[in-house]
Amino acid sequence: MTTDPTLQFVRSDFLDLPQYSPIQPLDVVAAEVGVPIERLAKLDANENLYGPMPEVIEAVRNTEYMHIYPDPAQTYLRQDLAKYIGGSIGPEHICAGVGSDELLDLLIRLVEPGAGIVSAPPTFGMYSFLGKIARSQVLEVPRINAPAFDLDVDGIIDQVDNHNGKLVFIASPNNPTGGLMTEDQVRKICAHNCILVVDEAYAEFSGGSAVGLMDEFPNLVVLRTFSKWAGLAGLRVGFSVAHPKLTEKLLSIKQPYNINVATEAAARAALRVKDKIVEEHIKPILAERTRMLVLLQEFAWLTPVPSVANFVLFKVNAPMDAGTLHKELRRRGVLVRYYPKGALAGYIRISCGRPRDTDLLLDAMRDLDVPATPMPGAAATGNVPQAAQRPPRALLLDMDGVLAEVSQSYRQAIIRTADAFGVEVTSADIEAAKLEGDANDDWKLTHKLVAAKLSDAPSLETITAKFQEFYLGTSTATGLRDLESLIPSRALLVELRKRAPLGIAIVTGRPRDEALYFLDLYNLRSLVSDGAGQPIMVCMHEAPSKPDPAPVRLALERLGGVDPAEAVMVGDTPDDMRAACAAGVRAVGVITPGATAESAKTVEGALYSAGAAQVLAPGFVDLLEVFQAPMSKAAVVAAPGSAGTPGVAPMGAGTKSKGNASLGARQGAVQRKTKETSIAVSVDLDGTGAADVSTGIGFLDHMIEALAKHSRVDINVRCTGDLWIDDHHTAEDVGIALGEAFDAALGSRKGIVRWGYALCPLDEALSRAVVDISSRPYAEIRFGFRREMIGTISTEMLTHFVQSFVTSARLTVHVHCLHGENDHHRSESGFKALAVALRMSISPDASAGVPSTKGVL
Incomplete structure (x- = not known):
């Protein structure tokens, strides 16, 4: 009770109600910190700082009938919103509100007074704030596994089943942690006696939505807003998507004229130019998220939490303090969200703005007194290693x-299975379905694609059986998996x-x-x-x-x-x-x-x-x-419980090869066995050029021997291949095995020249070769052959052999035959040039260390 006579009629629970902490407007902040508005970087409210599109501003400017009350039924706005959501959603599913906040309030009023309101902190504070105003029982189920901040679905279900939880509010992506709710989690909660409200304020940035489950669960409500993606935070418009009967009740209890005519005009105009907003605002904001994360790698005391929204939550580590960082950035005109207590104590949230805002943020961060030391293992380019604040291991x-190229296997199995049931499915259909998500099971995906075009679709079991016939093969047909x-x-x-x-x-x-x-x-x-x-x-x-x-x-x-x-x-x-x-x-x-x-x-x-x-x-x-630091043999830790060669776990029973082995200083060996070839290769980079080669293809043996002789690398090759079919498997697999052995022999790639180049003639033919021991596989091989065969090998396979060798050895190699009349001479001059360039590149250089400015090859 209060003794203040002016408050004697105020609800007692309001006397000590903690206030929601809203964000201050720009002019107030500018005056407070003494920084001009144009120099502020407002990264504290997840707004679209590009603002509304010109078409939206023009629509508001041309709004008529401001002297007449707006349409209480929101007729045209709801029609436009239904088209925007698409699918089976019609106007009867839609109710517009003054931002999502009004709809949250309406949903709480919709259930019995005092019913339990379940939320999952850390999350949007309005859920609990509005629940307390309504005298609801606020039931909080904290998120788990920080910094992943996963939903405790079992805890939420317990509150629903055992503690009168009638409304469950889940933000997806969650504000401020940035993670999505999964479809499986939606299904699990909706299976219980409650209304699940999925607040998708940032859905346009994440690409994920629960709307697709609306027909399946009448107790599911999805909230959206124009504040974030469309740049209309100042006009306050959001909407709900729910079962028509729930929507009817929301419409019946809302304020009659809640959406004013200017706001409605802006929202409808934004929907008309939604594709333009995606290209000119949403994609640049997401690109800026990446850029911001990359730039902030400079500060080792900031650890980002993975986010699919237009903001990123950061853990602030020693020697910096989150409160100090927030204050110092604000003093410099950079506004970020700070959480002084609770589960997010020690965190800040930074919205993704425009490039100028990121630049101001970075300038302010660098102006701080705390030393800015690079994060261990962070790359100079590329994107931020999200949760991986330590070097990945x-x-x-x-x-x-x-790993597997499946366009001719799994993808073809989907297409052929659908065709077996009279349904045409294209590769583009499959790609689109994969991008939509929830498409990790190709059996279920095939069933989904078939069922979408057949009113009486076969069962999943029938689809799966037919799929497996194509993929695994039958007694009369080879399986697609072999492709x-x-x-x-x-x-x-x-x-x-x-x-x-x-x-x-x-x-x-x-x-x-x-x-x-x-x-x-x-x-x-x-x-x-x-x-x-x-x-x-x-x-x-x-x-x-x-x-x-x-x-x-x-x-x-x-x-x-x-x-x-x-x-x-x-x-x-x-x-x-x-x-x-x-x-x-x-x-x-x-x-x-x-x-x-x-x-x-x-x-x-x-x-x-x-x-x-x-x-x-x-x-x-x-x-x-990303995995920058190569381990020396002594430093490599084997897989859990392993023994034997460090860094490569022993092979299990039934495998087809002994794999790679390091034989000592600059030596390597590979045994490789497939259904087409059986190969044993060894190399010694510090040899004399001795060669013992038997592939079954005479001219290929001749070229490998030339490679050995002129590079001074000892090469031994034994191959038995399916030459009764053609020369492809033998040439390719020998190239791969030779490259793998060469790579094993190179080891850490320290103390070598790295670069090699050569011009080598053979009579009228002249070839140039350039080699970089780079760890970046790339082969540009141009022999310029004029006939199909040399001896018993096709000329295209000579090119393919070199390409296979180069990529497996992780080299960058360019071989060009500059001129020549005889294809035998063209090939031999090219192989000799490659050999001489290799010899130069692998030559020891004690002063080189790791011959790269990156410190790693």
């Missing part, structure tokens, strides 16, 4: 589209294993036996196995499918309990990125082979929107710049 790899190829070179994977001392794990939606089949096809099992020879994998049905973070977390557990901050996940879909981010692991996207420039750009945008820290080209060679 473990690598998680998706399989399809990352899969390895995208990165095995040599690259060997090097990454050396640089990832805690191991490599596979996280795939494939069944385990199909994943193992591919690993064994390309002799990869040893690279992902523990000390007992057991592959470290998470496969279909071993955990919920991505984008759920469970398979990523299980992979970390199987690697021996790896800290998410020390891991990198590489994937090719938004589901992969979301799963990694939700698990607190740095997400790296990769473009699949064969993508056109236009489709690659679309995929790149989708991967960044889903939380990718960076997106790499097919084969992900640039991942070497």
Whole structure:
């Protein structure tokens, strides 16, 4: 009770009600800190600092009938909003409000007074604030696993089932932590007796939404706003998407004229130019998120939390203090959100603005007194390693589209299965479905694509059986899986294993036996196995499918309990990125082979929107710049429980090869066995040029012997191949094996010249070769052959042999035959030039150290 007579009629619970902390307007802040408005960087409220589009401003300027009350039924606005959401959503599902805040208030009023309001802090503070105003019971279920800040779904369900929780408010992406709610989490909560309100204020930045589940769950409500993406925070307009019966009740209890005519005109105009807003505002904001994260790597005391929204939460570590940082930035005209207490004590949230705002932020940060030391292991270029504030020591790899080129296997199996049921599905349809998300299971994806075009679709079991016929093969037909190829070179994977001392794990939606089949096809099992020879994998049905973070977390557990901050996940879909981010692991996207420039750009945008820290080209060679520090043999830590060769776990029973072995100073050996070839190769970089070569192709033997003689590298090759078919497998596989042995012999690539070049003639032919021991595989080989065969080898296979050798050895090589009449001479002069350039590049140079300004090759 209060003794103040002016407050005697005020509700007693309001007397001590903690106030919500709103953001101050620019003019007030400018006057307070003494910085002109134009010099402020307002990065504290997640607004679109580009502001409304000119078309929107013009629509407000031309608004008529301001003297007449607005339409209480919001007729045209709701029609436009329904079209914007699309699908089965009609105007009857829509109610517009004065921002999402009014709709939150209406939803709380909709349930019985005193009902439980469930929220998941740290989150948007208005949920609990409005709940307390309504005298609701505020039930908070704290998020878990900081800095991942996962939802405690079981805790939320307990509040619903046992503590009268009637309304559940979940922000997705969550403000301020930036993570998405998964579809599986929506389903689990909606299965209980409550209304689930998914607040999607930042959905246009994340690309994820629960709207697709609206037909399935009548107790699901989705909230959206124009404040963030459309730049209309000052006009206050949001809307709800809900079952028509719930929407009818919301419309009946809202203020009759809640949306004023100017706001309605602005919102409808924004919807008309939504594509322009995406291109000119949303994409630049997401690009600025990446740029800001890259630039802030300079400050080792800032640790970012993975975000798919237009803001990033940072943990402020010693020697800096979050409160001091907030105050000092504000004094310099840079406004960020500060959380002085609770679960986010020690954190700040920074909105993504325009380039000028990021520049002002960086200038202010550099002006602080705390030394700005680079984060250990941070690359000079590329995107921020999200949660990986320490140098990464473990690598998680998706399989399809990352390791395995599946356009002729899984993708064709989808197309052929659909065709078997009379449905046409194209590669573009599959790509679009993958980008939408929740498409990690190709059986379910095929069923979904077929069911979308058939009123009486076959069951998932029937679809799966037909799919497997095409993929695995039958007694009369070869399976499509035998058409899969390895995208990165095995040599690259060997090097990454050396640089990832805690191991490599596979996280795939494939069944385990199909994943193992591919690993064994390309002799990869040893690279992902523990000390007992057991592959470290998470496969279909071993955990919920991505984008759920469970398979990523299980992979970390199987690697021996790896800290998410020390891991990198590489994937090719938004589901992969979301799963990694939700698990607190740095997400790296990769473009699949064969993508056109236009489709690659679309995929790149989708991967960044889903939380990718960076997106790499097919084969992900640039991942070497993420795993920068090569380990010496003594420093490499074997996989959990392993013994034997450091950095490469022993192979399990049933594998096809002994893999690579280091034989001492600058020596390497490879045994490689596939269904087409059986190969043993050894090299000694400090030899005399001795060669013992037998491939079954006389002219290829001759060229390898020339390579040995003139490079002074001892080369031994034994190959038995399917030459009764053609020369392709033998030439390619010998090139790969020779490159892998050469790579093993190079070791850490220290103390060498690195560069080599040569001009070598053979009679009328003259060839030039340039070699860079770069760890960046690239081969530009131009012999200029004029006939199809030399001896028993096709001339195209000579080129392919050199390309296979170069990429597997992780070299950059250019070989050009400048002129010549005889193809035998053209080839031999090219091989000799390559040999002489190799000899120069691998020559010892004690003064060189690591011959790279990056400090690593």
